[in-house]
């Protein structure tokens with residue numbers, strides 16, 4: 544009997560990490576697969592849909608400027624009802640820890656579909672960091688039927704919470720599948736976005752790539768981060784900071800207020816995925832608070848300084864490629880300067896590591912679902 548699969552996502556990172564799953568299910572006999580995007584993100588989501596050539600069957604188109612958690616959550620739950628009733632999926636796939644993940648899971652639970660959670664079991668064990676993602680993960684875990692955990696650490700987190708072992712599958716992270724697919728596409732095709740980056744940044748020797756968006760860093764955290772980046776740039780004129788600035792207004796205001804006009808800081812728009820992969824490959828050091836970048840960079844051999852106090856991704860920290868530096872100015876400046884001034888430390892942190900998988904996560908997920 545044909546199984547009905549609904550794949551739901553809403554933000555840039557979910558789209559990147561779900562893209563290979565969409566392709567795999569669409570090519571698979573025995574499944575009727577539809578894609579629903581909530582549109583929690585718009586431009587940043589559309590960049591990914593375009594690159595991976597995904598045409599959603601349902602687009603809730605919910606994003607409004609500076610949206611609140613209250614409105615977004617309630618809209619997703621309400622609007623998902625019609626999609627679920629129209630298609631009647633047996634299985635709903637959600638990913639990670641966003642508001643889309645949590646609210647789409649609740650709606651699917653109400654509808655009676657079985658929820659399959661990809662990137663399950665990540666925990667900082669601090670309900671407020673990252674906020675609200677740690678809560679989103681726990682709520683989703685509590686109501687889903689199948690948990691696709693990227694690593695043994697994430698599996699252990701779920702087991703400790705009483706999740707049944709037979710409902711957990713360790714798969715690796717699908718971001719590695721997406722990254723490998725993208726690197727292959729980049730190698731065999733020409734992308735205008737990459738060509739224009741090459742013109743602009745091809746000659747930059749010492750690039751520091753920066754991204755940031757975490758809600759718990761909004762306000763003072765971002766002011767600190769920007770002051771730190773300013774000091775790093777002024778102290779190291781032979782380095783260029785390249786910063787694709789997230790579209791969240793809470794991020795853009797402090798970033799442009801403090802960093803615009805500094806000659807070796809280049810503020811650019813969020814990049815299409817292949818262009819961002821090119822930037823990661825070109826960079827010497829990455830400074831970020833992003834979850835996905837923490838997973839991708841070790842595969843590319845790039846040292847990452849994470850502007851957070853905790854991480855749900857301890858594997859790369861243990862492997863030595865990722866260092867937590869918090870969101871205080873002094874520590875960000877100190878640890879960046881350390882990497883710049885100490886080639887031995889730099890070499891140690893830039894060893895290639897792949898703690899998040901071998902690019903076969905989607906295959907493992909598909910094999911599991913086929914047997915149900």
Ligand code: UD1
Nearest residue numbers: 554583584585586587588607608609610641642790791792
């Ligand atoms: C969201 C997720 C976060 C994820 C991040 C990835 C929640 C609560 N937060 O945070 O877990 O790590 O995405 O980037 O689920 N905006 C645009 N265009 C876009 C995207 C965002 O203009 O394409 C602006 C809008 O004003 C929007 C605001 O950014 O209201 C915030 O977007 P939202 O998805 O609520 O929060 P993020 O900070 O993006």
Ligand code: UDP
Nearest residue numbers: 556559787813814815816819833834835836
């Ligand atoms: N990314 C991108 N363009 C950019 C910045 C990031 O395509 O300009 C990709 C990055 O490679 C990673 C994902 O977006 O796969 C991370 O998204 P984000 O940092 O917004 O969210 P998080 O991973 O923290 O949830």
